[in-house]
Amino acid sequence: MSVNDYTRLGAAQIASSVRAGEASPADMIGASFKRAAEIGAGPDELNIFLHSDEKASIEEAEQMRPRIQNATDLGVLAGVPVAIKDNIASLGLPTTCGSKVLRGYVSPFEATAIARLRANGAIIVAKTNMDEFAMGSSTENSAFGPTRNPLDVRRVPGGSSGGSAAAVAAGITPIALGSETGGSVRQPAAFCGVVGVKPTYGRVSRYGLVAFASSLDQIGVLGRTVDDAALALETIAGFDAMDSTSSDADVPIYRLASLGKPAPEARNPDAQAMRIGRSPIPPPPLPGPTTLEGVVIGRPKEYFPESLDPDIRHRCDRALDRLRSMGATVRDISLPRSPLAIPVYYILAPAEASSNLARFDGVRYGLRVDPGKGLKAMYEATRSEGFGPEVTRRILLGTYVLSAGYYDAYYKKAQAVRTLIADDFRAVFASGVHAIFTPTTPTTAFPIGAISDPYEMYLNDIFTVTANLAGVPAMSVPIGRIRRLPVGGQIITAHFDEYAMFRVAYALEAGLGAEAHQ
């Protein structure tokens, strides 16, 4: 494997050739920037990168050289270029959340997830474009202009993690971090034909993830393959004392290739130290990637309505056939409260957002616009100038549903229905279903500017948002194309059962083979 094959290399392959001394980290980083330039990642073209510093990244890679010569183990992601969504706090590069209110802001601290990537040898090449404060499903809501889908530049890449999905789809980085609140990793993964994972709520530390809706937010990973995504998630998962909502549940090994082998982290003292919680534990023995004997896949009827696009239905049916042919049993199930998820989500998420975004007040950091008419005028000028229309709309919506007289009818009600939606999932998994399969999105990538009605845009999250409300893990894997545009299939499993989710994903990927991109 040489650096010339860069765009075809998986993260694990890059790391192993770097660790073996076959390629230098700087070559890999150079190749990533070369690819970015080729494909046009800059603001005037695909607009994938918001911030990058080629010189600094190459320098960081060069600094690994002596450690390679000393045969120091650099970690499972040694020399792997990674792109990071711009709402995850990083040292060095700015963290703007795609918003004018944070233009130029460089965080003085780093997110736990990024620190864990770095501790395992990864090198950050860019902060990627996104819908402002992750509010959107197309990356059109960025204050710095929309990102274009590398597969069709007239179309959106999905969102809000559109920049990260596009970076992976374009072959700039094998893996990227995104964030989810209602589908913001899975939906762009589906639109760009890559793998996108939203872990269980609490699986990955939120420390350093700029909050949109704290009870739903979760850092997720994007990769070209299931294996890339599994490796990335393994690296960043685990308890963090800085996040009160992070879980101390054991982190199993997700990678198929590692089954039966000692966890790679165990050989990396730095990485070990980064894992404040438990060390990875090997998963229970399951059959290999080509068989799903004994695995029950649930097909919820609410996610396959009459109105579902027939081409999308067809790709899903084909995927289910492949799972069946590998030994899985497909069972019709129901998640009856799922149709209520969009109303619930668009009450709870804006409510939390209205509070989370109060800190952008022009006092301590970020934009300040001061018309010279006192404090309140400064607040209002800063926030009306700093926030785009969708963020303003959601802050107002959230303020409204929390305000006196409306709290019970909206917020409290939505909270109760959220519990019912989660109960549906619990009941299904308790009935012996190992994984649920659905389409990730109701459509393929739509043209830039095609959707102007806010609620119509919200409906993009219709199949993804339930997993966020229930807190369960879910991922999107490519299951084919319609008129050259990718289609994603969604796999959902029970709380902290990412292992089962990856097992099904590995099998589906193998079962579909080239069909996944046809």
Add this chain to the structure above:
Amino acid sequence: MPVTRQDVLHISELARLGVEGARADELTKELTAILSHMEVLSQVDTATVPTTAELGAGGTPLRPDVGVPPLMSGTLGSIAPAMRDGFFIVPRLASHEDSGESGA
């Protein structure tokens, strides 16, 4: 129930968003339209649903009362819009006597 322009101005005031003029009218329509999709929730029976507090599984983790370095690189001056003598500086509140809200 429809959102009124008055409502929009009131919540814009609470959220310090400075919404005014034609934008307030647009937002009134938009919020009314969005909230009309939420009405469906009022028909769901949630009488027996336990509240978050009743669930309460696994309490919030506690941190020992020991000092840690602030884990920050750089100085506040590099991120603050206005600082003087170590203070953040903001324009005076129109009625600055109303410190009633501060101090919890």
Add this chain to the structure above:
Amino acid sequence: MTQSRYEMVVGLEVHVQLKTRTKAFCGCSADFGAPPNTNVCPVCLALPGALPVLNEHAVELAVRAAVGLGCRIDPVSIFARKNYFYPDLPKGYQISQFDQPLAVGGSVVVERSEKGTDLRIGITRLHMEEDAGKSIHDRYPGETAIDLNRAGVPLIEIVSEPDIRTSAGAGAYLRTLKQILQYLDVSDVSMEEGSLRVDANISVRPPGQGKLGTKTEVKNMNSFSAVEKALEAEFARQCELLDSGGNVEQQTLLWDGAKETVRPSRTKEGSHDYRYFPEPDLRPLVLDSKWVEHTRKDLPELPTAKKTRLATEYELSVVEVEQLTANPALAEYFEAAARASSDGKAAYNWVMGEVQVALRSSAEDIGHFRVRPADLAQLITLVRDGTISHTAAKRVFAQMAETGKPAAQIAADEGLVQVGDEGAIATWVDEVLDEHPEEAARYLAGEKKLQGVLVGFVMKKSKGRADPRRVNQLLSSRGG
């Protein structure tokens, strides 16, 4: 005059800063007085992406306070966000507790020693929250300076029932509450340093009327006596308003200590809509019932119990125990000295006498006083067994306070040990009679009242060492 036609109804909200080393939700120092914005970090600056983690000791102190005030502790309580904009509130919300507080339903008993009847003031609730930073308005013209060192320091808010009927009652409640919190050792409870702050809710009604009148909230009092004065002023204002046919308007008022009046705060009523909702960055606070029970058992002795016990154990009067228990450190000092010397009365006299004088002149805290209770007990013992005179003891004590040396050593070094030896005393008496022939003659002739004068001469000659009892005996026998 008109005021007697109304009765005052008052409830108090007391904010108390908990005595922790670090802030409620981050590892920054909670110390008072550091240069501005030096005890800050991403969490208490509300930098994007930072998250709160609750301080264990803050929970312990809050629970101890709640148990000490007789509250019921809820095994599950919920943190909530109170949303409002203010430049010293970095997140744009305060983490507090709202509809599921840490504790409810306690009480404070205010002892009324003069009138004999005790006053019970109910505690509605006690909850945990974080403090805001400081806004300084008078430093730069047209601008406000913000210091966030205090932002995030842990507080408890103690809300009383509207059980208070007089301004003096409010003062007595606050003094009692402060004393209890001192005994519980949960806070420095200093109004000057802002570690105890009081807001008052007040309404008026004709006596006997059950329904409460419209209340106002009075803020900005910086001492207990300011609370009392502010309540009187607001009571008078409300009474006059009603008498002139007006209505009390629900509003927030600020006490102006210089003018001794209340004036409306300029906040518009109705603009307070705090939009409370459960804090999603923290899980519910779940308390183990065994641990709460343990806290209850480990509670320090509270003032009322201590007073009763000290009075019986050391045979002291109500006034005396009242003085000794004014603060827990003083009571502890007294009791240690009383135990070690087996003499409560003497310990009381020393502690409230010489010890207080010494502390006042050196502006020292009794906790750091150089004369430890055991040293004082030794001094008391020396006096009791006649080794030194009471006069000499005062000189010894002064030196102990200065040098920290033990009493016996000072007495020996300074030659203050009493001489009871007949021969030595007889020699001094003889010498005095020789040196004062006139007084000696008159005394020996029967002028008994001169005995005191002669004893004085002997004491002076002996430099205080002569045992005055023996001197008297000897003189009497000569004169007899």
